[in-house]
Amino acid sequence: MAITQEDVLKALSYVEEPDLGKDLVTLNMIEDVHIDGRTVSFTVVLTTPACPLKELIHNACVRAIHTMVDKDADVQIKMTSRVTTMRQNRDILPGVRNIIAIASGKGGVGKSTVTANLAIALAKTGAKVGLVDADISGPSMPLMFGVEDARPHVFRTPDGRNQIQPIEAYGVKIMSIGFLAPAESAIVWRGPMASSALKQFITEVDWGELDYLLLDMPPGTSDIHLTMVQTVPVTGSVIVTTPQKVALADAEKGLQMFRLPQINVPVLGVVENMAWFTPAELPENKYFIFGEGGGTALAEKHQVPLLGQIPLVQSIRENGDYGTPAILLSGTPAAEVFGQLAEELARQVSIRNAVAPKTNIVEMNS
Numbered sequence: 001m002a003i004t005q006e007d008v009l010k011a012l013s014y015v016e017e018p019d020l021g022k023d024l025v026t027l028n029m030i031e032d033v034h035i036d037g038r039t040v041s042f043t044v045v046l047t048t049p050a051c052p053l054k055e056l057i058h059n060a061c062v063r064a065i066h067t068m069v070d071k072d073a074d075v076q077i078k079m080t081s082r083v084t085t086m087r088q089n090r091d092i093l094p095g096v097r098n099i100i101a102i103a104s105g106k107g108g109v110g111k112s113t114v115t116a117n118l119a120i121a122l123a124k125t126g127a128k129v130g131l132v133d134a135d136i137s138g139p140s141m142p143l144m145f146g147v148e149d150a151r152p153h154v155f156r157t158p159d160g161r162n163q164i165q166p167i168e169a170y171g172v173k174i175m176s177i178g179f180l181a182p183a184e185s186a187i188v189w190r191g192p193m194a195s196s197a198l199k200q201f202i203t204e205v206d207w208g209e210l211d212y213l214l215l216d217m218p219p220g221t222s223d224i225h226l227t228m229v230q231t232v233p234v235t236g237s238v239i240v241t242t243p244q245k246v247a248l249a250d251a252e253k254g255l256q257m258f259r260l261p262q263i264n265v266p267v268l269g270v271v272e273n274m275a276w277f278t279p280a281e282l283p284e285n286k287y288f289i290f291g292e293g294g295g296t297a298l299a300e301k302h303q304v305p306l307l308g309q310i311p312l313v314q315s316i317r318e319n320g321d322y323g324t325p326a327i328l329l330s331g332t333p334a335a336e337v338f339g340q341l342a343e344e345l346a347r348q349v350s351i352r353n354a355v356a357p358k359t360n361i362v363e364m365n366s
């Protein structure tokens with residue numbers, strides 16, 4: 001009997017997207033079904049190009065067609081993606097699908113290093129990525145991306161507004177206050193002035209279409225954090241910590257800040273940076289110099305995912321300082337670990353978009 005579209009869709013309605021807990025047909029992830037004799041072709045539209053389950057879903061589709069439709073069918077699947085969003089009101093940042101705040105309680109835990117590598121890792125999967133260096137006390141992205149001397153171009157839109165052109169490096173569109181003021185004068189950006197400058201360089205930037213906009217937040221819990229969530233509808237936050245006790249205590253404060261009723265930004269997960277030290281000459285050895293398992297314990301306590309554990313590796317520091325983040329060195333353990341972290345983050349964003357209520361800007365009454 002000839003194979004029909006209905007047969008194919010029925011079979012695929014038994015294939016579940018494991019993270020989202022629904023089948024591919026219900027999730028509208030199947031498109032362009034064609035049948036030519038015993039050749040069945042269709043497109044699976046994933047929720048992110050960084051989907052770690054790509055192969056698993058592909059294999060499950062082939063199995064479903066072979067089991068339920070025709071065991072000898074030639075199944076040709078195109079795997080593509082359309083990053084999901086929960087944003088509805090697009091008055092600000094209209095082309096941006098997901099806004100992710102990366103925060104830490106304590107300074108120096110590697111938040112900026114993690115953010116830079118994450119941004120490039122996401123861009124490498126094919127996602128459109130932007131990065132705001134909101135760490136006004138010490139903007140480090142120009143250095144990490146090797147674009148310290150870059151100065152963004154400002155232009156006037158046809159309707160008379162000023163727009164800043166972000167600087168692009170390694171496939172990521174970057175905006176940093178470091179581009180606008182010399183590093184020595186960064187210290188003057190405080191209080192209301194800092195808040196309005198931040199607002200301006202998030203919203204008056206020509207971001208175009210972005211799947212993920214990462215916000216590298218300043219360390220701690222301050223007015224700036226409130227400004228950020230008042231300015232932009234943040235999809236979710238990521239907390240970076242080291243396993244050290246003092247860092248964990250501050251990370252916990254950071255995490256709880258996002259959960260305050262007046263902020264109410266979902267925590268997508270915890271990243272444990274400097275989880276252990278591995279010397280280059282002894283790659284099998286792990287030395288837990290800042291303690292062991294602190295990030296895992298924090299994630300468990302607050303029932304959020306542990307997105308990844310990043311080892312303390314000399315090359316991560318060196319590459320950051322040289323303006324060529326470690327993720328660029330394909331095939332190295334550091335690049336692998338940041339690649340996995342990006343997949344896990346993209347996965348949590350997709351899950352959040354599938355289950356959580358939509359994102360609103362926080363309204364302040366005072």
Ligand SMILES: Nc1ncnc2c1ncn2[C@@H]1O[C@H](COP(=O)(O)OP(=O)(O)OP(=O)(O)O)[C@@H](O)[C@H]1O
Pocket residue numbers: 104106107108109110111112113114135138140218219273274310311312313314315316317318320321
């Ligand atoms: N996993 C790692 N392995 C080796 N060095 C690291 C690692 N993570 C960060 N570093 C180094 O630690 C230092 C602090 O990192 P970074 O500037 O990213 O921290 P931060 O939390 O953003 O700091 P701040 O909040 O003060 O801006 C940098 O020199 C960086 O290169």
